[in-house]
Amino acid sequence: MRGMGNMQGMMKKMQKMQKEMMEAQNALNEQEFEGVAGGGMVTVKMNGERKVLDVVLDESVVDPEDIEMLQDLIIIATNDALKKVEDTTASTMGKFTQGMNLPF
Template identity: 35%
Template sequence: MKDIMGLMKQAKAMQEKMQGLQQEIADVSATGQSGGGLVQVVLNGRNELASLKIDPSLLKPEEGDILEDLIVAAHNDARTKLEVQIAEKTQALTAGLPLPPGMKFPF
């Protein structure tokens, strides 16, 4: 019975830490860029597009395809950086827990 109470306390503490982590992740942002910085994309921790900046030199009708490719590349760069930050924060929280390899929390 004593072990069950201890386990319940650990579960509650973990739940509180996870809620804090979710808020921290929501506050994280990552900037991706492409074209040598001509296109910049900022994603927040919920993987939402927070901002998009395009250098005016790219706003020519004949360069529409290039601009589209640069936006996609900048978004992918930001998403990769964001995933790394989230993984680092999650790993810090779960350090020392006996979790199976590759287990991800549902954020």
Template identity: 35%
Template sequence: MEPGGQPNIQQMLQQAQRMQEQFISLQRELAETEIQGTAGGGLVTATLNGQNEVVKIVIDPAAIDPGDPAETAETLADLVVAAINNASQEAQNLAQQKMGPLAEGLGGGLGLPGM
């Protein structure tokens, strides 16, 4: 702060610029990250990228019952959804873990009232 208790605007702008650069860098890093989720004890694995897009589904042949294709299809559909949801939750956890410190900096790091 400058004399008289006023924040130094130039320092605040520089800090905001650094935080923006960190945010963009983290977004890129997360977008390039692949996160896996599983269901059915590993019978189905879903891989998502950091933008929550499904990039790969792997189904273990042991999940397929050739004697009951209708039941197998229904079970596999449920397992695929569960694996995607699991991977999505992992992606959210990773994003929160990576972005959390930056968000805390935005909340109090600029020295602005109410921030």
């Protein structure tokens, strides 16, 4: 019977950890991240779910003769925001999966 007590204790710990993980993931999903490019001429905001919320362009970067530069800056700003989401997710959720080799 002693093994059953250990199993119940482990199950309670797992349930607590699962609840904490869900709370941490929900907090990450609500958090906003900002990526910038061109010294702030292009800004992309996204949430922790990696959904783009806003794109802000400085007037000076809108040149009909150089659309490629604007496209590049938007890509750079978007990738910058994505990296911030990924880094924050890894550091926040990593404490739950440390040593488990599990994707999150």
